[in-house]
Amino acid sequence: MRRSLCVSVFFSLLFPGQWAFPEPSEIWRFSLPPNAAADVAIRLAIQDLNETGQPLGLAFEISESAPTDKDNWILVGGPDRNIAVQRFMAERDLEPVKDYFPQGFGIRTFSNGEKRTLLIAGASLVGDVRGLYWLWDRIRVHKKIPDLNEVRVPALNLRVDCPWGKSSPGGGSEARLRNSLRYGFNWVAGPPVLDLVPWDSEPEATRNASNRERARELIEYAHSLHMKMFSFSHGFAHHPSLIREVGATLSPCDPKFWEAVREKYRKLLTALPELDGIEICNDDLSGFWDDYEIYDLLHETPECGWSYTKRFREFVKTVYDVVVGEFGKTYFHFTWSLVLHELTTPEVHREIFTDEIPTENFYLKPKITQGDRWWHQPYNRTFNLTPHESVVMFETMNYYEGGKTNIFPTFAGEYYQSGLQTFLMPEDSKVVGVALGGGMPQNGWGTREAYDYVLYRLQWNPNESMEQIAKDFCSIHFGPELAEAMAEIYLLSPHAYKYGLHIEPVSYGQFNSFQHMRVGTFPEMGIPAIDQGREHLEFWKRVYLRCRPWMQETLQDLDHGLEVAEEMVGKFQEIKGRFEDSELAVEIKNRLTMTRLLIQTNNRYVRDAFALFDYLEEPSVESKSHLERAHQQLIAAREAFATSPGFGYQLFGVDLLLKKSAEALESIDSTRSLLRDAPTRQEIEETVANQQARYRSVLEEHGDEAVLFGRFEAQIDGNDILIISGTETEIHHMRWDHPSIKTLDITKPLPRKEVTVIPKDIESRPLHPFVLEQPTEANDFTARIYFEDEPGGHGWVRCELYYVEKSPEELGLSIPWLRR
The missing domain is CATH 3.30.379.10 (Chitobiase/beta-hexosaminidase domain 2-like)
Known part of the structure; x- marks a missing residue:
């Protein structure tokens, strides 16, 4: 004793x-x-x-x-x-x-x-x-x-972390590793490959030496918890020094390029032999930062002539030969694509992962969905096509939820379970594990915690009752007395979101099945400051035309989603008095209300758009009255939504449609004229290109007068506006992922007088930076610079900002869209 x-x-x-x-x-x-x-x-x-x-x-x-x-x-x-x-x-x-x-x-x-x-x-x-x-x-x-x-006994032996970019959710710290232990992870992600390779360059070499010391500590701790650690990379992300060192060119046709690929992983595993493996994703090339670069070896350098599948297969073989063949480590390949006609197509998948790629210590990692975390997505068709074992990568399925949106969680358990059961159906199924983001603290009751808990349970028994899993999750967070009632609400959530937010007829036939919303934002389409809302209206007209043959069913689906959301609110009303924690009860009530108001706003948004085109196509007293009702209902829904406690959405698209439907009610001819005469996308690109050519000429002609007042470097994915007033700056994010800003340095204040601002493009992809609005007395001497990265994934935008103390008219840089 x-x-x-x-x-x-x-x-x-x-x-x-x-x-x-x-x-x-x-x-x-x-x-x-x-x-x-x-x-x-x-x-x-x-x-x-x-x-x-x-x-x-x-x-x-x-x-x-x-x-x-x-x-x-x-x-x-x-x-x-x-x-x-x-x-x-x-x-x-x-x-x-x-x-x-x-x-x-x-x-x-x-x-x-x-x-x-x-x-x-x-x-x-x-x-x-x-x-x-x-x-x-x-x-x-x-x-x-x-x-x-x-x-x-676990039905699936591997539980693998899901890193992305610089994120190491399961293994980035001791605390995250401990959280991963609680849910049985046996493979977790440590620091990314780019931050570990001993590049022949400073400050990267010194910085990465320190990163490797930290990585060794994390690897040792992971091993003590019976986990293995891998490092993640997007495609051929690299430091330019590697290409110089090997004497390579960025072309699959150059044998030295493949030596550069080999050398990247030799350097990594020689410098950090404690690492257990690596993971790579060859698409969505967004995982690079600082002075690192990325080469899209699957699509760039078309003069090489190698096919997409040959490039992909050669890359996997080359990495495998080093990682597994030379160092005896494990190689995971995340098989995600941003388009439907490439990697997620079974025929293409088979052509890449042939018998030339060994199966030992190699795992494919396809998503459960064909595209992304949207509803109305078919299950991924690339499981069990080749002898290679795979782990199923699951997502939270909440593309409408962001960090500040405060809606009720999405409980996607039934969708996960049916997908996993589908992939395990063949007697010789090659599915051996699940993959999800690790390291999450488990004291919350949100979407991410529910996702972790469901997949923890399904790893052991893919056939377990989902009602029981939901009840257990709710018992953990709300107590056994409330578990069954709360589980009913959780199980309803995907029905409310899928039918209440998605527009079913336009959910098929393209990569993105959910185009009119994204992570807490109703985006504007196009550049309304230039096209006056034309592209936004044309987007909604395409939606309208796709839905018109089954308009009644489309609206019934949206109404069904709203009815389910109202049912969730009603079910909670019946039990809220049984909560001992009154603050928790209020939070749940507010989140359920926010969900109902989000779905109601979306419902009225779609109805207003459809009523607008009914009126434009067949104007009559009846169709105008219908639009007036839809318009007023959207105004009321938006107001209730925006004033609800915890509101955190951006309503750009909703507000633009409200403006355009109000204009149509005022004058149908002006709306028809806008759709006919406002600049098209092609015309905008031509106008912007002319402006950008003039930027270069002005800087050459007025170099002695041009004042360098700022520098901007960021990874852009979609549309962003940089707003500058004096030395104050603001980023107005419009669409897709938020920018990752490396440098935003205003070295001199923008004068409080009329000048002409000129961005000097150092590096960018189309549409390239341009001035949306020059500083004038009318806008309190504020400049607005527009960034748009058209291709998939993130792209660098690097530019210098100058001003010349002359008016845009004097320099031939008057902004044409402001004269319309």
């Missing part, structure tokens, strides 16, 4: 504050295999049990005494590793879990009068850890230790 007390004191010192609760009413003693108490994962599991159990009157301590019937005991380990377990199982003629399922465990409860013995017999030390965390999960669900009698 003395040694048991010493161990308890040790744990109280190791985990300070855990004894601050009242004296526990139920103490459980652990019998562990020799040396297991020194295992970091075991220690953390017991700490989590204590931290979760203490508010419930439960305490856990390690004992080296022989188990007796006088205490509650938890016997941990297989009979080959713990003599106490061996004796206990022999006395009861129990079978151990087979050792070829190292993550599996058996868990049984035995009553000894008022005391109980819990047997957690893992097939390995890892199985013991998984068993302890299943006990932790059961305590969180039931708020006590229930009788547990089951053998649990």
